[in-house]
Amino acid sequence: MNRLLAPLVSLVFALLLAVSPWFVAKRSFGGRGVLLAPFGVVNPSGARGPVPELGWIGVAFWGWVALAVVAALVFLLLNGERRARALYLLGAIGLVAFGLEAFLFYHLVDAVNAAALAEGARRPPLRRHSLSLGLYLQLFFALYLLVAARMSQPAGRGLLIRYRGVVVPLVSLLLAMVAGGVLVWILRPIPGVREGLSTYGYLVGKFDLVTYTFQLLFGPVLSLPGLFQSAVIATPLIFTGLSVAFGFKAGLFNIGAPGQLVMGAVFAMFAGLYLPGPRFLVLPAAIAAAALGGAVWGAIPGWLKARFGAHEVINTIMMNYVAVSVMLLLLSKNEWSFFGHVVHFPFKAPGYEPKSLLIHETARIPMFIQMLGFKGAGPGELSLALPLALLALLLVYYLGRRMELGRRVIAALGAGVLGYLVGGVLPGIPAQVSADLVSVRLNGSFVIALFAVAFYNFYMWRTKYGYELRAVGLAPKAAEYAGVNITAKLVLTMAIAGALAGLAATHYVLGGGIDEYRFKQSIPYTVGFDGIAVALMGQNTPVGVTLAAFLFGVLLTGGLQLNIQLGISRELVTVLESLIVLFIAAGGFLPRYFVEPLLATEALKRLEPGHALEEVR
Amino acid sequence: MDVFSSAFLVALVAGALRQTTPLLFTALGGMFNERAGVVNIALEGIINFGALAAAVTVQLVEAPYLAQDPNVRIWWIPWLGVLAAMVVGTLVAWIHAVVSIRYRADQIVSGTAVNMLSFGLPSIVLLFLYHNTSDSKDIAHRILPMDAYLPFLRDFFSTPVGRILDQSPLVYLAFLLVPVTYYVLFKTPWGLRLRSVGENPEAADSLGINVFWMRYQGVLLSGVLAGLAGAYLSISELNHFTRLMAAGRGFIALAALIFGQWHPLGILGATLLFGFAEAFRILIEGTGILPSPLIQAFPFVLTMLVLAGFIGRARPPAAIGKPYEK
Numbered sequence: 001m002n003r004l005l006a007p008l009v010s011l012v013f014a015l016l017l018a019v020s021p022w023f024v025a026k027r028s029f030g031g032r033g034v035l036l037a038p039f040g041v042v043n044p045s046g047a048r049g050p051v052p053e054l055g056w057i058g059v060a061f062w063g064w065v066a067l068a069v070v071a072a073l074v075f076l077l078l079n080g081e082r083r084a085r086a087l088y089l090l091g092a093i094g095l096v097a098f099g100l101e102a103f104l105f106y107h108l109v110d111a112v113n114a115a116a117l118a119e120g121a122r123r124p125p126l127r128r129h130s131l132s133l134g135l136y137l138q139l140f141f142a143l144y145l146l147v148a149a150r151m152s153q154p155a156g157r158g159l160l161i162r163y164r165g166v167v168v169p170l171v172s173l174l175l176a177m178v179a180g181g182v183l184v185w186i187l188r189p190i191p192g193v194r195e196g197l198s199t200y201g202y203l204v205g206k207f208d209l210v211t212y213t214f215q216l217l218f219g220p221v222l223s224l225p226g227l228f229q230s231a232v233i234a235t236p237l238i239f240t241g242l243s244v245a246f247g248f249k250a251g252l253f254n255i256g257a258p259g260q261l262v263m264g265a266v267f268a269m270f271a272g273l274y275l276p277g278p279r280f281l282v283l284p285a286a287i288a289a290a291a292l293g294g295a296v297w298g299a300i301p302g303w304l305k306a307r308f309g310a311h312e313v314i315n316t317i318m319m320n321y322v323a324v325s326v327m328l329l330l331l332s333k334n335e336w337s338f339f340g341h342v343v344h345f346p347f348k349a350p351g352y353e354p355k356s357l358l359i360h361e362t363a364r365i366p367m368f369i370q371m372l373g374f375k376g377a378g379p380g381e382l383s384l385a386l387p388l389a390l391l392a393l394l395l396v397y398y399l400g401r402r403m404e405l406g407r408r409v410i411a412a413l414g415a416g417v418l419g420y421l422v423g424g425v426l427p428g429i430p431a432q433v434s435a436d437l438v439s440v441r442l443n444g445s446f447v448i449a450l451f452a453v454a455f456y457n458f459y460m461w462r463t464k465y466g467y468e469l470r471a472v473g474l475a476p477k478a479a480e481y482a483g484v485n486i487t488a489k490l491v492l493t494m495a496i497a498g499a500l501a502g503l504a505a506t507h508y509v510l511g512g513g514i515d516e517y518r519f520k521q522s523i524p525y526t527v528g529f530d531g532i533a534v535a536l537m538g539q540n541t542p543v544g545v546t547l548a549a550f551l552f553g554v555l556l557t558g559g560l561q562l563n564i565q566l567g568i569s570r571e572l573v574t575v576l577e578s579l580i581v582l583f584i585a586a587g588g589f590l591p592r593y594f595v596e597p598l599l600a601t602e603a604l605k606r607l608e609p610g611h612a613l614e615e616v617r
Numbered sequence: 618m619d620v621f622s623s624a625f626l627v628a629l630v631a632g633a634l635r636q637t638t639p640l641l642f643t644a645l646g647g648m649f650n651e652r653a654g655v656v657n658i659a660l661e662g663i664i665n666f667g668a669l670a671a672a673v674t675v676q677l678v679e680a681p682y683l684a685q686d687p688n689v690r691i692w693w694i695p696w697l698g699v700l701a702a703m704v705v706g707t708l709v710a711w712i713h714a715v716v717s718i719r720y721r722a723d724q725i726v727s728g729t730a731v732n733m734l735s736f737g738l739p740s741i742v743l744l745f746l747y748h749n750t751s752d753s754k755d756i757a758h759r760i761l762p763m764d765a766y767l768p769f770l771r772d773f774f775s776t777p778v779g780r781i782l783d784q785s786p787l788v789y790l791a792f793l794l795v796p797v798t799y800y801v802l803f804k805t806p807w808g809l810r811l812r813s814v815g816e817n818p819e820a821a822d823s824l825g826i827n828v829f830w831m832r833y834q835g836v837l838l839s840g841v842l843a844g845l846a847g848a849y850l851s852i853s854e855l856n857h858f859t860r861l862m863a864a865g866r867g868f869i870a871l872a873a874l875i876f877g878q879w880h881p882l883g884i885l886g887a888t889l890l891f892g893f894a895e896a897f898r899i900l901i902e903g904t905g906i907l908p909s910p911l912i913q914a915f916p917f918v919l920t921m922l923v924l925a926g927f928i929g930r931a932r933p934p935a936a937i938g939k940p941y942e943k
Contacts, residue, residue, distance in 0.1 A: 187745045253725050310924040313658060313725055317868045318917040325914035336908040529733055536726070569744045574737030582712070582730035585722035592721075 006075035006148070010068035013141050017064055019203040021211065022134030023105050025051050026126045031191035031566050035132070035208050042204040045192030049125045050116060052108035060101055064138060067094060071145055080152065087149035094142030101138070102131055133211040158604050164594045165539045169548070171590060172583035173537070180576045181210040188568060209566075216565060217558035217573070225436040226557060228368075232442045232513060234546075234553030236261070236524075238449040239504035240531025241549050242456050243294075245540040246497040247312075249460060251473035254494065256301060256316025257501040257528030259323030260294035264502025266326060267293030268509045269519035272359025273347050279362040286363040287448065287506050294502015295495040297323060302494025306487040312494065324525070331355060331521045354521035365444040365511040369437065373428050377435040381428030385420045386447075392419030405462060443511035445503075450546075452500060457542040459496075469493055501528060533577040536584045552577065623777060629896050631781045634788055635854065636899075637892030639664065639846035641791040643870035644877065644884045645798050646842030650710075651879060652802065653835025654815035654936040658728030659713045660843045661867025662735030663706045667847025669739045670705035671698035672753045672858035673746065679758050687757075694758040699787070699848045706844020707837050709735075714836040718829055721940035732867075739860055753851075753858040760785050760853040785853040787845070792885075794842075799881040811835055815934035818941045828941050843867065865917065872920045876927050879934065887923075894919050 021035035021042065032045040038061035041051055067090060074086045106129075113124035150156050160167055190197075190205035191212075197205065220226030240257040247254035271289035275282045301315035329336070331354040335344050349355050369376075373383025393416035400408040460466040471479035472489050480486050507513040508523050530552060537551070538544030552573070559570035587595035593603035643660050650657040675698035682689050713731050717724040740750040747754050762783045764774040774783040802808040813821040814831040822828050846866070851858045869891055876890075877883030894916050902912045 183741065187741060253729075255729065304921065304925050308925040310921070314868055314872055314924060315921055317865070318921045321865055321917040322914045325910040325917075328910035328913075329908050332910065333908070337905060338908070339906055526736070529736070532726075532729060532733070567744070569740045569750050571737040571740035571750065575734060575741065578730045578733030578737060581733060582716060582727060585726040585730060586716040586720035587722070589720065 003076060007072040009144070010072040013137060014065045014068045016207075017061060017134055017137055019200065019207060020134035020137060021132040021204050021208040022057060022101075023054070024128075024130050024132050024208065024212075025109065027128040027130070027212070028192075029565065031209070031212050033191070033208055033212065035204055037134070037200075037204045039200060042201045042208075044190045044194065044197055044201060044205045046194055047192075050112050052105070052112050052126070054105070054108065056104070060097070063097065064094075064141075067097075068141070075148075084149045084152040087145050087152060091142050091145035091149060094138060094145060098135060098138045098142060102135060105129075105131070130215065133207050136211070161593060161600050161603055164590075164600060165541070165544070168588040168590060168594055169537045169539060169544075169580075169584060171588035172580050173551075175583050175588065176576050176579035177214060179579050180572060181213070183575065184210050184213050184568060184572070188566060191566065213562060213566060213568065213572075216561045217555050219561060220554045220557040225434070225440055226554075228437060228440040228442050230550060230553035230557045231446055232440060232553070233556045234549040235442075235446045235449050235507045235513065236504035236527045237530055237534050237549035237552055238546055239452060239507075240501050240528050241534030241538060241545040242452055242531075242542075243298075243497045243501035243504075243528075244531040244535035245538065245545055246456065246460075246500060247493065248535055248540050249473050250469045250489070250493040251476065252302075252305075252490070252493060252497070253313050254298065254316055254497045254501075255313055255529070255532070256298060256319050256498070257504075257531045258525040259316070259320035259528070260297045260498040260501035261504045261528050262320075262323040262327050262523065262525050263293040263297040263498075264290040264505035265293070265509045265519050265523055266330060267502070268363075268505045269330075269347065269356050269359065272363035272510060272517075273357060275360075275363065277362070282360065282362040283365065283510075286359075286510055287365075287503070290502045290505040290510070291499040292502070293505070295499040298498015298501070299491050299495040302491040305494075306490040320525075320528070327521060327523075328354075331519065349518070355516075356519040358516065358518050359509065363510055364517050365448075365506060367512075368442040368444060368446055369433065371444055371447070374431075374433050374438075377433055377438045379430065379432055382431045383428045384423035384426050386423070388423030388426075389416045389420035392416055409458070441511075441513055441515070443507065443513060445507040445511040445513065448503060448506055452503060453542045453546055456500075456545075460542075465492075501531070504528075530574075530577060533581050536581055625900065627777045627780050629893070629900060631784070632896030632899060633889065633893040634781070634784055635892075636895040637888050638785075638788045638791045639849050639866050640870045640873055640888040640891055641885065642794070642842045642846035642849065643867055644873045644888050645791075645794055645881065646839035646846075647870055647874045648798065648802070648839075648879055648881065648884060649811065649842075650832075650835040650839040651874060651937055652815045652934055653811050653832045654818060654934055654939065654941070655714070655717060655832050655836050656724040656728065656938045657710070657713060657836060657839050658725050658868075658871065659709070659731035660728075660839065660870060661863045661865070662728075662732040663709050663840050663843035664847040664850065664863035664867050665735035665739060665861065666709045667702035667706040667844030668851035668862045669742065669753070669847070669858045670844070671702040671848035672756060672851040673742070674698045674701035675756045675758050675852055676754050677746075679756060683757060690758065695760045695852055698756075698758075698852045699760070699845065702844040702848035702851075703841045704844070706840040706842075706847065708840070710836050710840020710843070711833075713840075714833050717940065718832050718836070721942075724938055724940075735863075736861065739858070743858075743860070751860045755857045756852060757856075758852075759856050760787060760849075763789075785849065787849045787853050790845075791849075795881045795885045802881070812934070815936055818936050822941075822943070828943070832941070846870075869916065869920050872924050875933070876923050878932070890923075891916060891919070 018038055021037050023036040025034040025036055026049065027033045028047065032047060034047055034051060035042040036054055036057065038057050071087070071090050074083055074090065078086055109126050109129050113126050116125045150159065185206050188209060190209055193205060220230045240261065243257045243260065244254050268286055268290035271286040275285055297319055301312045301319055304310045304315050305312045330345065331348060334348050334350060335342055347356050349357050371386055373385065374380040393412050396415035397408060397412035400411055403411065460470065468479065468484045468489060471482065472484060472486060476486060504527065509519045510517070514520070534545055534548045534552060537548035555573045555576065559573045562568045562572060563570050583589065593599040643664060647657055647660055675694055678697055679694050682691060709731060713727055716722045716727040743753060744750050762785055764771055764783050766786070773779045802812065810821065810826050811831055811834070814826060814828050818828045847863070850862050870888070873884060873887035873891055877887035898912050898915050901907070902909045
């Protein structure tokens with residue numbers, strides 16, 4: 001740790017702490033809040049009502065300043081194991097103080113509310129109270145001290161470099177949030193602000209505005225319906241993220257996920273409208289059709305690259321525009337004139353609305369709630385079929401490590417089916433389902449997405465094809481010399497990437513992910529671009545892509561509230577996304593050994609003497 | 618309209634010149650960064666930002682004057698918008714330059730990030746200024762076609778040839794830039810240095826040329842020109858900014874750049890081809906011969922065909938896309 005950097009961090013922390021709101025006593029609709037800051041209560045909108053007396057807040061502030069000063073002194077004066085021990089102690093003190101303050105605040109708020117109710121108020125006066133930026137800063141500072149402590153121990157910095165796959169995206173996320181915060185600070189006024197706010201009040205109010213923005217964005221994680229809704233939005237992001245990641249691994253940049261998704265939807269629509277037969281045949285066929293549509297659309301730029309050397313970036317972008325044209329052709333009118341010949345489109349729903357007819361019942365993917373065995377809102381039974389199937393599948397896959405790979409997969413799938421059947425026969429667990437949860441359109445394509453993640457992991461790291469694909473991505477010439485057919489590989493890779501993006505259409509068309517079981521022109525195909533951010537944030541790993549998709553699912557769900565409550569466009573999330581892409585591309589502005597595997601290995605050798613060569617990924 | 622009438626021909630040529638202009642600006646800009654060895658796929662986004670900056674600047678500056686007199690026209694206001702577009706274009710290009718030159722990022726990923734930013738950020742700005750997420754307020758101070766500036770030639774501008782030549786000054790500027798950029802790139806020491814940095818940065822470095830600085834200049838210049846393209850779209854072609862205004866022009870310009878062999882004259886030919894295709898599309902769409910979505914896809918399919926057909930013969934700058942390591 002740089003000796004000058006640490007005091008600077010302490011200084012910034014103390015200054016920010018002074019002008020941050022620590023707690024929000026209450027928050028009304030539209031974001032107006034009563035803010036508790038270390039140097040007084042800030043009430044920009046002049047809301048009336050009782051405020052909890054936090055006499056200790058000033059004391060706590062000076063306590064934190066003392067902590068920051070001591071931390072800076074520790075950095076300047078102590079070294080090695082002694083510094084580590086001191087920092088561990090300070091970090092622990094910080095954590096305890098944070099917990100204590102949070103507890104005291106909630107305790108006081110409860111006391112105020114109880115008192116008001118006892119006096120005959122109809123509703124508790126302090127609703128929607130929460131911790132705020134000051135407390136978050138304290139938590140982060142304490143964690144920073146703990147991390148710094150670990151860094152001061154032997155091999156500490158090596159640890160940071162070793163986990164660079166996590167460090168770089170997280171730092172980028174943090175930087176993007178800071179930039180987004182600055183944007184909000186500039187563009188929006190303090191909610192409900194009135195004349196005559198002091199400078200201190202202005203600063204606290206602005207910091208509260210920024211904090212509230214991110215509280216809204218991350219808000220969905222706090223409730224089950226919110227989480228489900230995030231999963232709804234994450235589902236297509238998982239597909240498109242995997243699609244982009246798949247291309248990245250082969251050194252290809254697939255910006256064509258939007259077009260591939262649209263073509264997947266086109267194929268799925270035709271399959272869902274015209275395939276006859278029983279459900280157990282039609283549904284898989286319709287899902288396969290979605291994949292096929294995307295695969296065709298992906299394979300074309302792949303072929304153009306392999307055959308003519310035309311760069312896939314421009315071609316995939318062009319294919320996006322063409323796909324949207326195809327969609328408009330199919331959905332925007334019932335009749336078109338081709339050189340005077342009138343052609344009628346029977347699959348287009350009559351009327352002006354650009355949408356197809358409803359697809360057959362047999363091609364519809366059931367809702368997730370139904371897959372869990374619930375009929376609707378109210379009391380029901382949680383069927384064990386799906387959980388048992390998943391459990392059995394994973395159990396056999398992980399226990400069967402000794403088996404030959406092909407057999408292991410088949411055994412795992414068999415166990416999954418068996419688990420499903422057994423679970424279906426067993427009696428379910430009684431449970432209540434709220435109406436909020438039922439209205440969330442999470443459907444079976446979420447399960448397909450998880451299978452796609454498993455497929456990606458399996459194909460990329462467990463098969464010869466995946467090995468070849470990664471070899472092409474790392475060193476095309478060497479791979480070709482070793483016998484990989486580059487032409488075929490490029491086409492195949494783009495086809496599979498396209499198929500993954502095309503599968504996202506199962507969510508929208510077959511799963512009714514938005515509202516209806518049909519192909520509509522409003523299908524949000526730009527999630528294909530979001531896939532770029534998801535793949536980069538997830539560092540092209542299966543778990544990473546899934547987590548990143550969830551992160552953006554949460555942010556996009558929260559973004560709706562942002563628009564309603566603060567009048568900030570939901571596009572703020574898109575801005576955050578693009579900044580994340582930009583910052584990750586720049587390696588989070590971190591030293592270069594965080595970005596390049598070879599430099600990382602060298603740095604590790606330097607920092608951890610006697611350390612074996614790290615696997616270069 | 619009859620396809621072979623002279624009126625159709627006049628409309629086609631005049632439309633083609635208008636459609637070529639933004640492509641030409643952008644492709645000439647792209648020539649500078651690619652000749653310096655940096656891929657700038659962010660051109661699409663820079664056009665968007667330039668268009669936004671021009672429309673917003675003009676609207677904000679003209680508002681107080683219009684409040685006093687709704688019919689007032691002040692000659693410098695639209696040009697201030699053009700300047701704003703150039704400045705903003707440069708700033709956005711600078712972001713791309715820092716990330717891809719200083720931090721040696723993957724240039725295509727970095728450019729894509731800027732493009733994504735240009736999809737989202739304008740909505741926030743528009744919501745802040747105009748309370749909707751898709752359009753800016755109409756402006757009164759457009760950059761008008763030539764007949765507004767040369768009233769004594771009004772008779773000439775109503776003849777068929779005159780109607781073809783009755784274009785915005787920016788159209789003339791775009792075509793004028795072809796010989797200018799040719800001279801700058803091939804006849805000046807600066808142009809030689811720029812090209813050397815894109816062909817063989819190590820050799821250029823050993824001769825004392827600052828590779829990083831030359832590359833910065835190349836990218837910033839592309840930002841200036843793509844910003845101009847944006848200004849042309851929002852305050853000359855139209856009178857307001859619309860979300861996603863570039864509509865793929867940045868990418869088509871990149872294809873034209875490859876098709877035009879990274880040479881001003883080649884770029885002129887290539888952008889004229891795309892310009893004619895786009896003008897033809899607009900005219901045909903009105904006739905209703907084919908479904909309009911099919912016709913709308915035409916320029917994009919043409920781009921792919923051109924890329925596939927000519928890329929084998931194209932010889933890009935040798936060091937393109939590779940971050941320079943000192």
